[in-house]
Amino acid sequence: MVQFHIISGDRTTVLDDLDHGIIDFALVFGKIDTSRYDRLVLPQTDCFGVMMKKDDPLAEKEIITPDDLRNKPLIASRQMILEHYLTQLFECDESELYIAGTYNLLFNGSLMVAEGMGYAICFDKIINVSGNSNLCFRPLSIRLSPEISLIWKKYQLLTKPAEKFLLTLQQHMKDETVFI
Numbered sequence: 001m002v003q004f005h006i007i008s009g010d011r012t013t014v015l016d017d018l019d020h021g022i023i024d025f026a027l028v029f030g031k032i033d034t035s036r037y038d039r040l041v042l043p044q045t046d047c048f049g050v051m052m053k054k055d056d057p058l059a060e061k062e063i064i065t066p067d068d069l070r071n072k073p074l075i076a077s078r079q080m081i082l083e084h085y086l087t088q089l090f091e092c093d094e095s096e097l098y099i100a101g102t103y104n105l106l107f108n109g110s111l112m113v114a115e116g117m118g119y120a121i122c123f124d125k126i127i128n129v130s131g132n133s134n135l136c137f138r139p140l141s142i143r144l145s146p147e148i149s150l151i152w153k154k155y156q157l158l159t160k161p162a163e164k165f166l167l168t169l170q171q172h173m174k175d176e177t178v179f180i
Contacts, residue, residue: 002161010104012078018153024162029123030083030146037151040170042112044148048089049139051113051120051127052105058119060105065141066090073100073118075109082120089142110135 007014007023014026018037029046032039050064058068059110066089074097080086081102103109107111109120110127113135121140129135150169152158158166 002165008105010077011082013104018151018162021153023152024158025152025166027148027150029069029148030052030079032147032151034151034154038154039149040166040173041146044171045120045125045145046125046148047139048085048121048144049124049137049141051110051122051129051135051137052132053113053116054136056119057158061138063141064138066092069119071098073098075099075101075103075112075118077106077109077122078102078104085144085146086121088144089140148164 007017009017011028012029014023014028017023018026027042043109050058052059058064061068069090074086076086076099080093081099084094086097086099088097090097093168101109101112102110103120106122106126109122112118113120122137124137124139126138127135129137150166152162
């Protein structure tokens, strides 16, 4: 008898909603300010890659290198830029990259890619690129997998349903590790 309301947004948006009590939990990638938030690090990982049009010459490659994307128009998330992931992925200063556009949700980035604006640097499996999609995903050669954490405000009293959700998730994760 519990209802879930899922809000999609980038890190800035979900942290603002969490801080203002609009949401109980946020699912975020990357570093967490543990002085402000409690967290549960999830066992799942994802790594960065490139979303592009299926008919692009780079789509023929199984893995994309930073050199493959030099001087190509890149589309990156606001979080990627703020947290300097591009610098780590491309092993250069961001000023050396051609950032053609930014997105807060990958759906918006996928629309830019579909219209030929460039190559979206993103995680896999967020946008469906199978079947009739004219887009595809290829992993980057440099592996970078930020942690995925469920976070909530530190010292906040959780509602009974939120507390039960967290306890159930913690128990499920504990049970899963027994079988790994």
